[in-house]
Amino acid sequence: MLTSTVGTRGVRDPFIIRSPQGDKFYQIATDLRMHGNGNWDQVQRTGSKSIVVWESTDLVNWSVPRLARVSPDTAGNTWAPEAYYDEGVGQYVVFWASKLYSAGDPNHIGNTYNRMMYATTSDFRTFSAAQVWVDKGYSTIDSTLIKHNGTYYRFTKDERSSSQTPCGKFILAERSTTMLNRNYSFLADCLGNKRGGTPAATRCARRSGRPNSPPPPLRGNVPQPPVLLPEQHDARGPEARQQLTPASEVRPRIQI
Incomplete structure (x- = not known):
């Protein structure tokens, strides 16, 4: 330790x-x-x-x-x-x-x-x-990044509260062809949200609790597609949820 x-x-x-x-x-x-x-x-x-x-x-x-x-x-x-x-x-x-x-x-x-x-x-x-x-003009924290097939995929926590936005405390996904670009393209938001969410097809369903930061996508000798493991804290304590993110589509699926 x-x-x-x-x-x-x-x-x-x-x-x-x-x-x-x-x-x-x-x-x-x-x-x-x-x-x-x-x-x-x-x-x-x-x-x-x-x-x-x-x-x-x-x-x-x-x-x-x-x-x-x-x-x-x-x-x-x-x-x-x-x-x-x-x-x-x-x-x-x-x-x-x-x-x-x-x-x-x-x-x-x-x-x-x-x-x-x-x-x-x-x-x-x-x-x-x-x-x-x-x-973004509001608090964002805990970004993580992976490069897949020549494109950078960035996942960032929206630190706003749920009273400010339905996507508060959930994860924003973006992509860019260069890492240090200030203007990544939007892919999806509300990742980890399992209780209704938004009509956009790329947005994930809402889940209860208060998700924390998005831990790093797994890299290296792992099966494709890359895997994002969001961390969530709720009344039962921290939990890991496996969220598969095919980088070509970015249509996350929660694996309970």
Whole structure:
């Protein structure tokens, strides 16, 4: 078990990526300690601007953790980082969610929303300046990504409440021919929604409960089509639901 001795000394949302050469693994995670705090609003105003990084060559023995700052001064939090090695860029693209505040609001007391950010790196030590990747005008978090048959498929959680939109707390699916495109094409929304939903044929039926983030699609030596495993929390606790997503059609089917 890995623990963090840096930053807030708390860690969550771990994600592991293998180097393209196959000789090293990087594990990145959110620098966030909620024990003894519990104030979700405050940690999105004055939270960490860094991610926690470990390295390994065998997935058993890991380096000591280190902090890597990726977010700008205007960010209030740096949540749920993931990474993807983009051959077109020739670097790892690290992406995460941040609430961005006005430069004229250094104490972060105003109202704002989470956007998906990204930065590039070759070694998880030095990062490019952060850029906005997803900005819908409302909070979106926990994006995950897969490339299939030359197209990038991105799945992102709509962080709005169900009182704001029927698709609140469910998953948005989009696609693009390039990874860092700011304007992915819409494929489906309300993924995980099993109680009626919308008339669009590409939208999934609604399900009860409060879905959380979309975990990464399975990659590598797995049967086609790719598989998305949304995570959901309800009154019975967290549950995994297998949602098959043929990337050519993106017509998710819930496997109970």
